[in-house]
Amino acid sequence: MKQTKLLNILAKVKSFPSMPEAAAKLLKLLDNPDATAAQIGQILRYDPGLTANLLRLTNSAYFGLPCQVGSVNQAVVLLGWKKLIQLVMASCVNAVMGKPVPGYDLPAGELWRHSIAVSVAAEGLAKELKVSASEEIFTAALLHDVGKLVLGGFVKGDLEKIETEASRGISFEVAEHMVLGTDHTEVGAQILKNWSFPPALVNAVRWHHDPDSAGKTDTLVDIVHVANILCLMIGIGVGREGLCYEPSPLATKRLGLRTNDLEMVASRTLQYVDDLCDVFEAK
Amino acid sequence: MRYVVVVADMKVGKKEDSIVTYALGSCLGLTVYDPVAQVGGMLHAMLPLSKINPQKAKANPFMFVDTGVPELFKKVYSMGGQKARLIVKAAGCGQPLGKNEMFKIGDRNYTILKKLLWKNGILLNAKDIGGTGGRTVYFDLSTGRTIISSKGLESEL
Numbered sequence: 001m002k003q004t005k006l007l008n009i010l011a012k013v014k015s016f017p018s019m020p021e022a023a024a025k026l027l028k029l030l031d032n033p034d035a036t037a038a039q040i041g042q043i044l045r046y047d048p049g050l051t052a053n054l055l056r057l058t059n060s061a062y063f064g065l066p067c068q069v070g071s072v073n074q075a076v077v078l079l080g081w082k083k084l085i086q087l088v089m090a091s092c093v094n095a096v097m098g099k100p101v102p103g104y105d106l107p108a109g110e111l112w113r114h115s116i117a118v119s120v121a122a123e124g125l126a127k128e129l130k131v132s133a134s135e136e137i138f139t140a141a142l143l144h145d146v147g148k149l150v151l152g153g154f155v156k157g158d159l160e161k162i163e164t165e166a167s168r169g170i171s172f173e174v175a176e177h178m179v180l181g182t183d184h185t186e187v188g189a190q191i192l193k194n195w196s197f198p199p200a201l202v203n204a205v206r207w208h209h210d211p212d213s214a215g216k217t218d219t220l221v222d223i224v225h226v227a228n229i230l231c232l233m234i235g236i237g238v239g240r241e242g243l244c245y246e247p248s249p250l251a252t253k254r255l256g257l258r259t260n261d262l263e264m265v266a267s268r269t270l271q272y273v274d275d276l277c278d279v280f281e282a283k
Numbered sequence: 284m285r286y287v288v289v290v291a292d293m294k295v296g297k298k299e300d301s302i303v304t305y306a307l308g309s310c311l312g313l314t315v316y317d318p319v320a321q322v323g324g325m326l327h328a329m330l331p332l333s334k335i336n337p338q339k340a341k342a343n344p345f346m347f348v349d350t351g352v353p354e355l356f357k358k359v360y361s362m363g364g365q366k367a368r369l370i371v372k373a374a375g376c377g378q379p380l381g382k383n384e385m386f387k388i389g390d391r392n393y394t395i396l397k398k399l400l401w402k403n404g405i406l407l408n409a410k411d412i413g414g415t416g417g418r419t420v421y422f423d424l425s426t427g428r429t430i431i432s433s434k435g436l437e438s439e440l
Binding site for chain 1: 290291305306307308309310327329330331335336339346377378379380381383384385386388389414415416417433434435
């Protein structure tokens with residue numbers, strides 16, 4: 001029975017939409033140290049919608065740039081091309097992440113808002129803690145819950161069983177695994193693998209609820225883990241399962257996190273989320 | 284009118300109005316109601332103390348319990364609410380699993396609320412506090428009824 005469920009889930013993962021072509025090309029550039037602004041411009045030239053989104057994002061209050069940016073070249077100079085690629089990724093996944101998510105009971109737009117919030121909080125934490133996390137932190141945080149889009153329907157079908165397991169004080173993704181044979185972190189990681197994402201990103205999505213099992217410790221995983229729980233706590237993307245997740249004491253220790261850091265980042269996150277979400281809603 | 288209170292926000296209303304706030308996690312949801320004047324308000328505060336970010340508190344006092352709660356009471360008084368008649372209810376202040384003190388923002392939010400109310404001689408009439416459940420609060424200003432929805436179940440506070 002569980003086996004059949006798992007096969008059904010894996011089939012759904014396989015048929016999950018592929019990454020838009022422009023995003024896939026740009027992602028390859030992320031791993032290429034010799035990529036240039038010209039190469040990025042070349043890819044974007046054929047996608048005016050994406051370029052427009054990118055400029056709108058660049059000019060959002062989140063980045064606080066001193067002047068209005070009017071071209072991709074100028075954006076590369078001011079933000080750096082790695083940051084820019086991440087913004088393009090955000091534009092690309094906006095449509096798919098904006099859908100309502102059954103099972104977790106997230107209304108339309110809420111998973112997207114949560115994803116943006118975790119990205120902003122993750123970058124905020126890295127800055128506050130003065131730790132060097134990889135450039136991919138924004139994208140890792142943005143996509144950490146992508147598995148929920150596939151698993152949601154299955155969670156809905158077995159919600160009673162999953163909630164019964166979770167009511168014994170275990171984390172919700174553990175309860176998912178017990179009932180469905182997989183959980184939203186595994187499913188998310190598989191989607192990103194299918195999209196040929198870099199291993200560091202796949203890893204961050206896979207272990208965002210269980211950073212201590214990630215094999216080798218990775219600041220990127222720890223930060224996404226903490227940022228996710230923080231955003232749920234402040235009510236951005238809290239679904240049916242509420243706060244039924246467990247922050248890892250080891251991850252907070254590894255990061256050298258203090259209560260003040262957590263509250264400070266929380267206080268800053270909200271405004272940035274509104275700024276960035278406004279950009280997408282204004283489309 | 285039907286008002287929605289977002290995170291770090293407050294709304295007040297009168298008879299025939301209703302106020303709702305969605306998805307309380309660790310945040311405090313506080314309702315204040317005067318059944319005679321039929322006026323009231325709801326606060327959705329995120330963090331316990333404004334000293335963490337005074338600049339934000341100045342721009343938006345509703346982000347913090349210590350600055351948001353007094354604002355809520357002041358506003359309800361200004362609409363004709365009287366202290367002796369007020370019915371005060373609290374919801375939210377949940378926390379994730381485990382014993383990690385750092386993540387007990389909900390606990391700290393509730394502690395600061397209790398301190399504030401105690402200092403001002405105000406009783407808390409009802410509460411639905413703590414645990415891992417997310418909560419949505421519906422507040423009817425004609426009757427003062429406060430309904431909490433959590434994990435698909437509704438209950439009156």
